[in-house]
Amino acid sequence: xxxxxxxxxxxxxxxxxxxxxxxxxxxxxxxxxxxxxxxxxxxxxxxxxxxxxxxxxxxxxxxxxxxxxxxxxxxxxxxxxxxxxxxxxxxxxxxxxxxxxxxxxxxxxxxxxxxxxxxxxxxxxxxxxxxxxxxxxxxxxxxxxxxxxxxxxxxxxxxxxxxxxxxxxxxxxxxxxxxxxxxxxxxxxxxxxxxxxxxxxxxxxxxxxxxxxxxxxxxxxxxxxxxxxxxxxxxxxxxxxxxxxxxxxxxxxxxxxxxxxxxxxxxxxxxxxxxxxxxxxxxxxxxxxxxxxxxxxxxxxxxxxxxxxxxxxxxxxxxxxxxxxxxxxxxxxxxxxxxxxxxxxxxxxxxxxxxxxxxxxxxxxxxxxxxxxxxxxxxxxxxxxxxxxxxxxxxxx
Numbered sequence: 001x002x003x004x005x006x007x008x009x010x011x012x013x014x015x016x017x018x019x020x021x022x023x024x025x026x027x028x029x030x031x032x033x034x035x036x037x038x039x040x041x042x043x044x045x046x047x048x049x050x051x052x053x054x055x056x057x058x059x060x061x062x063x064x065x066x067x068x069x070x071x072x073x074x075x076x077x078x079x080x081x082x083x084x085x086x087x088x089x090x091x092x093x094x095x096x097x098x099x100x101x102x103x104x105x106x107x108x109x110x111x112x113x114x115x116x117x118x119x120x121x122x123x124x125x126x127x128x129x130x131x132x133x134x135x136x137x138x139x140x141x142x143x144x145x146x147x148x149x150x151x152x153x154x155x156x157x158x159x160x161x162x163x164x165x166x167x168x169x170x171x172x173x174x175x176x177x178x179x180x181x182x183x184x185x186x187x188x189x190x191x192x193x194x195x196x197x198x199x200x201x202x203x204x205x206x207x208x209x210x211x212x213x214x215x216x217x218x219x220x221x222x223x224x225x226x227x228x229x230x231x232x233x234x235x236x237x238x239x240x241x242x243x244x245x246x247x248x249x250x251x252x253x254x255x256x257x258x259x260x261x262x263x264x265x266x267x268x269x270x271x272x273x274x275x276x277x278x279x280x281x282x283x284x285x286x287x288x289x290x291x292x293x294x295x296x297x298x299x300x301x302x303x304x305x306x307x308x309x310x311x312x313x314x315x316x317x318x319x320x321x322x323x324x325x326x327x328x329x330x331x332x333x334x335x336x337x338x339x340x341x342x343x344x345x346x347x348x349x350x351x352x353x354x355x356x357x358x359x360x361x362x363x364x365x366x367x368x369x370x371x372x373x374x375x376x377x378x379x380x381x382x383x384x385x386x387x388x389x390x391x392x393x394x395x396x397x
Contacts, residue, residue: 004306011100011128012131012370012371013032013033013034013131013370016030016032016033016368016370016394017030017032017033019362019368020032020168020368022032022307023366024396025366026367027114027365027366027387028366028367029366029367029368029380029387029388030368030376030379031367031368031369031375031376031379031380032368032370032374032375032376032379033376033379034183034347034348034351034375035246035251035378036217036246036249036314036318037378037379037381038317038376038378038381039339039382040381040383041379041381041383041386043249043251044249045249046065046248046249046307047307047310048297048303048304048306048307048310049248049249049250049293049297049307051303051306052292052293052296052297052300052303053293054157055075055296056289056292056293056296058082059286060292063288065285066099066285066286066288066291066388067285068098068276068277068279068280068285068286069096069098069099069272069275069276069279069282070098070099070100070257070285070286070291071099071288071291071292071295073295073299074162074257074291074292074294074295075097075098075099075257076088076097077098077294077295077298077299077323078085078099078242078244078294078298079095079097079103079257079259079260080298081215081221081242081298082212082215082225082228082240082242082257082259083225083228083229083232083259084222084225084229087229087232090233091232091261093265093268094261094262094263094264094265094267094268095259095260095261095262095268096259096260096262096268096271096272096275097202097257097258097259097260098191098257098258098259098279099256099257099278099291100241100256100257100258100278100285101121101254101256101286101287102243102245102254102255102256102266102320103211103213103241103242103243103245103256104132104136104254104256105254105256105283105286106242106243106256106257106258107132107133107136107137107211107241108136108140108282109258109275109278109282109295110239110241110258110260111136111137111140111141111142111259112140112141112282113260113271113274113275113278114140114174114239115140115141115142116143116274116278117271117274117299118172118192119141119252120141120142120143121142121143121172121173121174121208122142122143122145122166122169122172122173122174123137123142123143123144123145123173123175123176124146124166124168124169124173124174124175124176125137125144125145125146125147125176126146126147126149126162126176126177126178126182127146127147127148127149127150128149128150128151128184128185128212128372129146129149129176129178129183129184130178130183130184130211133211138186138396142174142269145168146165147161147162147165147166147175148161148162149162149164149182149185149187150182150185150187150350152350152352155187155350155352156340157187157189157192157193158218158289159189159196163197163200166197166200166204166206167200167204169200169204170204170205170206171204171205171206172205173206173207173363174206174207174208174209174239175197175206175207175208175209175351176209176210176267177189177197177208177209177210177211177227178210178211178213179210179211179212179213179214179215179224179227179242180212180214180215180217180218180224180225180227180345180346181213181214181217181226181227181345181346181347181348181349181386182220182223182345182346182348183213183214183348184350184372184374185343185344185348185349185350185357185374186341186344186345186346186347186348186350187344188218188344188351189227189352190347191226191230192308194226194227194230194231194264195230196231196263196390197227197231198231198234198235201231201251202234202235207235207237207238207239208235208239209239209240209241210227210228210231210239210240210241211241212224212225212228212240212241212242212243213242213243213245213246213339213348214243214246214247214346215242215247216247216308216311216315217246217247217314217315217318217345217346217347218315218345218346219315219345220312220315221308221311228240232261235261236261236262236263237260237261237262237263238259238261239258239259239260239261240258240259240260241256241257241258241259242256242257242259244256244290244291244294246347247311248290248293248294248297248307249300250290250293250294253287253289253290253291253293253374254286254287254290255287255290255291255293255294255324258275260272260275262346279343280351281352297342300356317378317383318346318377318378319349321377321378321380321381322341322342322344322349323342324340324385325341325377325380325385325389326339326341326342326389328385328386328389329389329392329393332389332390332393333393333394334389334392334396335396336352336353336373336396338351338352340352342375347376347377347378348373348374348375348376348377349374349375349377350372350373350374351373351375351392352373352396353373353392353396354373355373356369357369357373357395357396358370358371358373361392361395364391365387365390365391365395366394
């Protein structure tokens with residue numbers, strides 16, 4: 001049965017991880033893997049998470065199943081986190097939220113649910129988008145279309161071209177949007193652009209599908225949900241997949257959620273039953289530990305305040321690194337303009353260099369990034385920035 005199989009090429013990010021670990025160069029730098037890193041290059045467990053885990057271990061009395069929908073309190077607190085308390089309450093009778101195994105699990109559950117609701121439904125995704133969007137959505141049966149998004153020459157959003165393409169999206173179609181901190185380019189929609197998308201969705205009848213993976217790492221916990229809340233308040237239908245991996249630092253616990261707003265309470269009940277059945281058929285029940293930790297943090301004023309403080313520190317560190325990198329490159333006499341990096345949001349940006357230059361950075365200087373030149377800004381620190389700047393200056397000539 002398996003004798004005719006041939007190995008698949010390694011995932012680019014996973015391949016970078018393996019190559020970085022095998023590299024003995026003491027000056028090696030990992031700018032590829034998309035996890036937050038502190039000044040020491042570590043991905044720490046957040047203080048509030050540590051304290052919530054301590055309380056959980058002391059109080060938990062059972063490890064029984066939580067059910068296909070996950071923890072009820074977690075679901076409501078996450079809905080309030082992304083929608084705000086007012087909109088969460090206003091949509092409660094026509095909204096359902098399901099705990100999922102991370103953002104990936106939420107995306108796949110949403111895709112399977114959509115395909116059962118409308119087999120072969122068409123979904124428009126940005127060019128570029130996160131590489132895993134395509135298999136997570138497409139392998140569930142959705143038909144993938146793309147819309148222009150990032151202009152590599154000007155390092156800006158091709159919004160006019162984007163809107164022209166999205167004129168094709170009609171009732172029964174979906175449009176995938178990055179809620180904030182676009183992965184991989186870091187170029188986010190502004191408020192006027194979100195309003196234009198809302199107006200087009202109302203006019204054409206398509207359903208927005210928002211991937212909110214980095215809430216709190218752009219402009220702020222509430223600020224990063226401007227688009228989600230704008231569309232949620234105005235449209236009859238909305239799908240939001242959110243992740244706690246980055247903003248709570250619980251990557252390996254796989255904590256996420258799928259929130260669906262429907263036009264009527266009756267359609268919500270039908271959708272919830274179908275989502276529950278779909279979840280049951282994929283993974284049966286979501287894991288509990290990480291979701292309970294997040295629930296405890298969001299429900300406790302002291303823990304939540306500490307979490308928001310540390311998240312603010314993470315966000316400000318990333319934004320500071322963007323400014324620092326731009327200034328250091330300019331001070332080093334690098335002629336290429338990298339000022340756009342300072343204006344982008346979240347952990348990622350494209351450097352805008354060629355594949356051969358990327359490969360030279362990796363081969364000659366042990367600086368690891370994907371061929372698209374996407375970097376994880378959080379991988380920069382005071383100890384490696386001079387080496388990074390000098391290496392880039394040499395490679396760019």
